[in-house]
Amino acid sequence: MAKARTQFICQNCGANYPKWTGKCDNCGEWNSLVEQAPVSAGKSVVARGASSGKILNSQTMNTISAEDSIQRLSTGIADLDVVLGGGILPGGVVLLAGQPGIGKSTLLLQVTAHIAASTPVLYASGEESASQVKLRAERLGANSSEQLSFVASTSADDIAATIRSGAYKLVIIDSIQTLSLDEITSAPGSVSQITNSSNVVIRAAKESGAAVILVGHVTKEGSIAGPKVLEHLVDVVLQFEGDRYGGFKVVRAIKNRYGSTSEAAIFEMDEQGLRVVQNPSAALLAERQNADGSVVLATLEGTRPILVEIQALVNTTSFGYPKRTASGFDLNRLNLLIAVLERRTKLNLSDKDIYVNVVGGLKLSDPAADLAVCMAVASAAAGRRLDDGIVVFGEVGLGGEVRSVLSADRRIAEAQKLGFTRAIAPKYGAKNSFIKGIGDVREGLIDYLQK
Numbered sequence: 165m166a167k168a169r170t171q172f173i174c175q176n177c178g179a180n181y182p183k184w185t186g187k188c189d190n191c192g193e194w195n196s197l198v199e200q201a202p203v204s205a206g207k208s209v210v211a212r213g214a215s216s217g218k219i220l221n222s223q224t225m226n227t228i229s230a231e232d233s234i235q236r237l238s239t240g241i242a243d244l245d246v247v248l249g250g251g252i253l254p255g256g257v258v259l260l261a262g263q264p265g266i267g268k269s270t271l272l273l274q275v276t277a278h279i280a281a282s283t284p285v286l287y288a289s290g291e292e293s294a295s296q297v298k299l300r301a302e303r304l305g306a307n308s309s310e311q312l313s314f315v316a317s318t319s320a321d322d323i324a325a326t327i328r329s330g331a332y333k334l335v336i337i338d339s340i341q342t343l344s345l346d347e348i349t350s351a352p353g354s355v356s357q358i359t360n361s362s363n364v365v366i367r368a369a370k371e372s373g374a375a376v377i378l379v380g381h382v383t384k385e386g387s388i389a390g391p392k393v394l395e396h397l398v399d400v401v402l403q404f405e406g407d408r409y410g411g412f413k414v415v416r417a418i419k420n421r422y423g424s425t426s427e428a429a430i431f432e433m434d435e436q437g438l439r440v441v442q443n444p445s446a447a448l449l450a451e452r453q454n455a456d457g458s459v460v461l462a463t464l465e466g467t468r469p470i471l472v473e474i475q476a477l478v479n480t481t482s483f484g485y486p487k488r489t490a491s492g493f494d495l496n497r498l499n500l501l502i503a504v505l506e507r508r509t510k511l512n513l514s515d516k517d518i519y520v521n522v523v524g525g526l527k528l529s530d531p532a533a534d535l536a537v538c539m540a541v542a543s544a545a546a547g548r549r550l551d552d553g554i555v556v557f558g559e560v561g562l563g564g565e566v567r568s569v570l571s572a573d574r575r576i577a578e579a580q581k582l583g584f585t586r587a588i589a590p591k592y593g594a595k596n597s598f599i600k601g602i603g604d605v606r607e608g609l610i611d612y613l614q615k
Contacts, residue, residue, distance in 0.1 A: 172197040178355045178391050200350055237334060237375060240278030241429070243440050244271075247415055247466075248400060249423015252279075252334065255373045256422065257366050259340075259395065260415075261380035261388045262404025267413060267431070268379050270304065271404075271438050272336050273297075277306030279334055284311045286332040290318040290342030290352075304437045318342050318352060320361035324368040332374055337365065339379035341389060358390040362397055395419060411525025412441060412448075414465060428466035445471035445582055448524045454552055457544030461536035462557045462575035462587065463528060469571070469578035471555060473523040474533070476540035481517045492522025493537060494529075501538050501560060508564030509606045511545055518544075532569040534560035535588065538605050539612070548613045553585035564604045566590045572599075588612060 172181040174197055179190035187194050236251030245251045252258065262268050269292075276285045289297055294314055301307040313332070317323060320343040327335055337343070343361040344352040351357070362378070369376040378398065381389040388395060395401050399421045406413035416428040431438040432447075441447060449471060452458065457476040462469060474493075481487065490498045498520055505511050518541060522528055535558035543549055550556075557575055559567040568590045576587055576598050588608055591601030602608040 171200045173200050173350075173355055175355050178359070178393070198350065198354060200348075200356060237279055237283065239275045241275070241440060243429035244275070244415060247402065247417050247423075247427045247429050249417075249420055252375045252377070253399070253422050254333065254375050255370055256375050256400065257369050257398045258375070258377045258400040258402060259380050259388070259398040260377060260402045260404060261382050263382055263386075263408055266404050266406060266408040267433055267438050268404055269338055270300065270433075271415075271431070272338065272377060272379065273300060273304055273306050274437050276312055276334065276336055277301070277304065277309060280309040280312035282311075283333045284331060285309075285313065285334045285336070286326065287312065287314045287336045287338070288323050288326075289314070289316050289338045291338060292316070303435075318344055320345050320364050324364045327365065327368040327374050327376065328372050330372050330374070334375045334377070335369075336377050337379065339381060340365075340394070341381045353390070355391045359393055362394055366397055405527060407525035412444060413438070414526070416466060426466050428468065430465060430468075430470075444524075445469075445578060448472050448526075449582070452523075454549060456547050456549045457540055459536045459540040459543065459550060460555045460579075460584070461528075461533055462555045462579050463530045463533060464571055464575070465526075467571070467574075469574045470526075471578060471582060471584075472526055472528075474536045474540045475521045475523060476537070476544040477519040477521075478513070478541060478544040479517045481515055486513075486515060487517045487519075489518075490520045492525065492527050493520055493533065497534070498537065500562075501534060502541065504560060504562060504564055505538055505542060505605065508604065509542070509609055511542060511609075513541070513545060516545065530569075531559040532557040532575075534558065535566055535605070535608070539588070539608060542605075542609050543613055546609075546613055550612055551586075553583070554588060554612070555579040555584045555586070556588045558588070558590045558602075560605055564606060566602055566604060566608070568592045572596075 172184050174188040176193040176196045177191040179188055184197050188196050234254060236253055238251045239245055260268055276287055279285050293316055297314055340362055341353045344357050345360050348356050348360060365376060383389050400417060401419040402415055403418050404415055413431045414428050417425045430441045430444050432441050452473050459474045461472050461474050463472055488499055502513055506513050520537060536556040538560055539556050557569060559569055561567055576596055579587060587599045589599045589601060591603045
């Protein structure tokens with residue numbers, strides 16, 4: 165009989181090695197190889213698969229019946245339904261990932277309490293006991309439903325069997341990193357356990373038609389913990405972003421097989437759990453003081469226009485190398501914009517410490533934030549403020565030119581709704597009298613920072 169072979173599997177990328185090495189040659193991670201159970205060296209999988217397959221019966225596309233009658237499960241939160249593409253699809257698998265303590269379990273318990281009013285729901289927790297979940301359910305008012313069941317288990321086999329029973333239409337698993345299969349000897353959270361456990365759960369969901377929501381952990385870099393294949397296996401990937409200690413929290417879809425990935429739901433935490441922010445622009449600007457370095461940006465969260473305050477602080481550095489810090493904005497992009505300001509205008513920022521903050525804990529990835537950041541930094545450096553009633557948006561190129569951005573009409577409509585009177589925006593395509601179009605950054609500084 166052939167001798168069993170021991171495998172060492174990288175916990176970052178899943179690459180296999182016959183012996184332990186300090187560095188994974190595939191992904192470059194150090195100390196990520198973990199020994200797995202011995203694999204039988206008998207007849208290879210390829211050899212077995214070559215003789216055991218069967219011919220499949222295929223269908224043409226026009227003979228396949230479309231299941232238009234499928235009714236999605238409403239979460240009870242309209243904005244979250246929009247992010248999901250209309251609700252939770254039966255048989256679909258959703259992965260919800262976010263930082264610890266940001267509110268994943270709270271949001272899911274609110275959703276299950278609403279759905280359990282008319283549909284059997286199972287909440288399976290591998291991290292908390294029944295009494296711990298009961299305390300949260302009482303705080304959120306989710307303890308009165310007779311169709312909301314709870315089980316504490318870390319066995320992927322048992323949870324998959326429960327899903328296949330067909331007793332529940334929605335199953336919450338908190339979290340996928342705590343599940344394990346009996347056949348695999350590695351610890352829960354390893355690449356092999358996450359991959360195989362998620363495969364078993366997803367197969368059970370597709371067979372029974374039950375919707376499944378998996379809770380996922382994130383690494384310190386903010387990416388979803390575990391192998392990348394986990395994101396490929398599920399149907400929808402939701403990212404829970406924001407500051408867990410306060411501010412707004414944003415749920416956005418980074419993958420959605422059944423809907424758009426351009427939507428976002430904005431929440432804030434209170435004593436009754438997470439609630440949707442109906443007018444985030446007004447909330448973000450409620451405490452604003454119009455001082456130098458303060459600029460109002462018209463940005464987009466998904467397809468929703470939002471007005472957010474950009475703050476900048478510029479001080480003469482006390483060290484040989486100036487410090488640049490950004491909260492809610494990409495630091496590399498900030499350094500690029502500072503270089504554009506120095507090269508294309510008369511501002512000297514080489515000996516200045518520059519700090520940029522996006523109020524409300526939001527993280528901006530909108531290119532239209534470039535002009536607002538430039539105006540805020542220039543305003544703080546010159547000690548001059550913008551007039552009241554001005555909103556700013558536009559992308560800035562390396563030549564200092566201000567480029568057009570998407571959905572300018574929606575940004576303008578949101579600004580007018582909150583009482584703003586003018587918009588500093590790209591000159592190209594500006595057909596609205598509300599817009600004061602500028603061609604480059606220097607023109608904007610000369611025209612609007614002279615007071």
